[in-house]
Amino acid sequence: MALLETVEHAVKGPIWDCRMCGQCVLHSTGMTCPMTCPKTLRNGPCGGVREDGNCEVVPTMRCVWLKAYDRKERLPLLPSWRRHFDDLRPPVDNRLKGTSSWRNLVTGRDRETPDGWPDAAPHVAEV
Template sequence: MLKKLLPFVEHAIKKPVWDCRMCGQCVLHSTGMTCPMTCPKTLRNGPCGGVRENGNCEVKPEMQCVWLKAYDRKVALPMPTVWKEHFNELRPPVDMRLQGTSSWINLITKRDQQTPAGWSTQDEAH
């Protein structure tokens, strides 16, 4: 019951505020409270090289680059230091199976931390 109800509640709250796309693996806290899934390329690790001179999006010229907004907010907003430190972390590929599920449940059950066996952010190259 809760599993069915929570996605509705979550969407009702997060859609108006962050334009939430219900990816089911929320990273808002580490992206300057800006949803990376609203980037037309759904980039989760920073802006592409197509950001326009005025700071707007390559794909939607009328919209400010999601990652420019994220970066400005990360710098300006009063947020826990640890959240700011997470800004540059390597976020894994999205698990498409979680689309439409509640990220709150996935957070509690740690389902949102499951990554493919080959993926590891621990052993960085350099």
């Protein structure tokens, strides 16, 4: 792992359980990493959320997207970050796994989308 990746993981791993997807969307998910969802869903919960709000795959874990919504409401986020919660986020590009989202933000690589996909969701740099 390169130096930047090592530093990013050392910072974001303990705080957000970062999985180093390389396309960070924390700003739009109430500072909740969607890659910690067992299905790695980046646009909201699946249909399997249990009545108690826990995950259908890991019954002892609260649904990542319910946590994200609660945090979006509760944390002192920038208003535009709160609005970005409803963005349609593009599919995750697994080719970026393990790379630094910080580098990909600066280079714009994290905003490249698959052919046929509409413009990428507004990015943190555009808030």
